Amino acid sequence: MTRSGKEGLILGGSDRKLHFVAVTACATGVAHTYMAAEQLEKLAKEYNFSIKIETQGVLGIKNKITSKDIEESDLVIIASDIMIDSPLRFEGFRVINVKISSLLIHPAEVMSQIKRIINQPKGKVIDI
Numbered sequence: 001m002t003r004s005g006k007e008g009l010i011l012g013g014s015d016r017k018l019h020f021v022a023v024t025a026c027a028t029g030v031a032h033t034y035m036a037a038e039q040l041e042k043l044a045k046e047y048n049f050s051i052k053i054e055t056q057g058v059l060g061i062k063n064k065i066t067s068k069d070i071e072e073s074d075l076v077i078i079a080s081d082i083m084i085d086s087p088l089r090f091e092g093f094r095v096i097n098v099k100i101s102s103l104l105i106h107p108a109e110v111m112s113q114i115k116r117i118i119n120q121p122k123g124k125v126i127d128i
Contacts, residue, residue: 017048017049017050018049018050018074018075018118019049019050019051019052019072019073019074020044020049020050020051020052020073020074020075020076020077021051021052021053021054021065021069021070021073021075021076021077022037022040022051022052022053022054022076022077022078022079023053023054023055023056023065023076023077023078023079023080023084024036024037024040024053024054024055024056024079024080024100025055025056025057025079025080025081025082025084025085026057026080026081026082026100027081027082028058029056029057029058029059030057030058032081032100032104033055033056033057033100034055034057035100035104036079036100036103036104037053037055039079039103039104039107040053040077040079040103041053042107043107043110043111047111051077052065052069052073056080056084056085061085065089067089070089070090070093073093074094074118075093075094075095075096075114075117075118076090076093076094076095076096077095077096077098077110077114078090078095078096078097078098079098079099079100079103080097080099080100081099081100081101091123092122092123093122093123094117094118094120094122094123094124094125095124095125095126096110096113096114096117096125096126096127096128097125097126097127097128098110098113098127098128099128102128109128110128113126113128
């Protein structure tokens with residue numbers, strides 16, 4: 001159990017902390033891009049996983065996810081309402097595609113889908 005009383009995520013019975021990478025992007029690249037990143041950071045803290053978040057906004061790409069980051073991740077979350085830059089780099093990995101509004105309004109549903117996909121084989125993609 002984590003401090004908040006929420007059940008932590010487990011990958012295949014392992015006790016190690018899970019690591020996710022995420023990309024957030026919206027049509028205007030301003031508020032919603034960064035609101036989605038904040039929501040993901042809150043979920044990471046609440047459910048005890050680490051996360052690196054790349055934002056693709058009006059200021060360009062910030063905190064760019066490297067190929068090493070992707071290789072070391074257990075899951076990719078793409079929270080976006082537009083086509084992100086370089087989506088093919090995530091092929092072959094577990095991916096959740098979620099609209100920013102769904103992430104902001106229904107974070108529990110996003111966590112439910114994360115729990116569903118985390119023990120699936122790499123290459124599995126879920127669209128929310």
